[in-house]
Amino acid sequence: MSEDRDSLIGWALDCYQQPGVMSTLLALQDECGLDVLLLLASAWLWTQGRRVSHEDMLPMLAQQQSWQDQVIKPLRLVRRKLKQDESAQSLYQQVKAVELEAELLQLRRLEPLFAELSVPVRLPLVEQLGVLAQVQGGGESGERLQALLDQYAAAVADFSSTAA
Template identity: 45%
Template sequence: MSSDLWHFAEQLYSQPGVETACLELQEHGADVCLLLCGAWLGVNGVECSAERAAQLRAMSQPWQEQVVRCLRGVRQDWRARAFDDPQLKALREQVKQLELQAERIQLERLAGLATQWPRSDQPSVGLWLTSLSAPLADSGRAAQNLLCDSATALARL
């Protein structure tokens, strides 16, 4: 099951509106990798529990804060300056690739944690997303709902 999470995340992210929804959730402080993992677990019928959600958050939070957000911060800080500086633009692109690689590692770690959790035929995407997200403003909830609906639709394909 663990090798499928990255592929699932790529497919889900490419669905109409999902990239925008994920960026919006990220702006609201959500860990999008954690939410993508939750959607994947829900689609695969893994039962959501407070204990499992806590395990996923405990694994995800340090990596997200100490690696992914640091790389993202550098990339975002360089956005305006890189526009007129080809060398900085090239460095910024390398940082972007490192950020993506860090997110992939985070997803691999999350999937590895969940590998032994049993599956069922009962999808629970909404429960996982609610359990793994911080309290969201109305626009954040709308983005979360779009992510849930898209993951459920993707699972039907």
Template identity: 40%
Template structure:
């Protein structure tokens, strides 16, 4: 198991099916940084509570809204035009790098927010993925099950 959230996310994201699952969940409006943090906490058997869920959402939310999402929207908006414009394609690559850097900042902030959180008394107290998905109004789906299976293969 990795000892920091960024490395954990890189490892998890590289597992078969995880990238596609994360992009699908992102398209459904879920914050992938929060889901990956939830997976990390779940694997570490950290106790999950509504208070902790809200703390994580409050930590990630402003940065996601003000930094990550505008960069992502710009990158997506430029996709078609960049296919025929070399200069725009180069800028789009730089925007993508900034988006990834911004997500790294979110993950570092989330990790800092969890310092000192205690372990769960039982496995039932640490189903972070389900609770995180439900907290934003999304029930379990195929993509979430793919993510859960990747975690369990570790």
């Protein structure tokens, strides 16, 4: 799949492969209840010197939550179950590919919404991610959440400086 590096999908696919990004995003998802796609979209906007306000994030979160609950989470559950079954590895790979396609489809839907609502203001990335965490109300809070947000922000900053 060849995506433009400036697009949300192209940037997200490249960023996700950077050292420390995937594990941090999965910890933010599994431990803190935050949405990986929204974390990636927020960081992508930050790389462009833009942000989404707390108020603007609410309708996007509502749209994303519906897709997460009805499509992505059920696929993730099936994929994780199949991963444990050695005799179902072919099916596991197929479900994994479908889950990724569902996530990429949602990123395509989110990109114009984020770009439309974002305003040209540059905050420290960790502050922008904090807005998302506050709006999303993750299950984990306090020091662990902040440590993961700091870790993700640092990885994105490193990736952005080497990619520029």
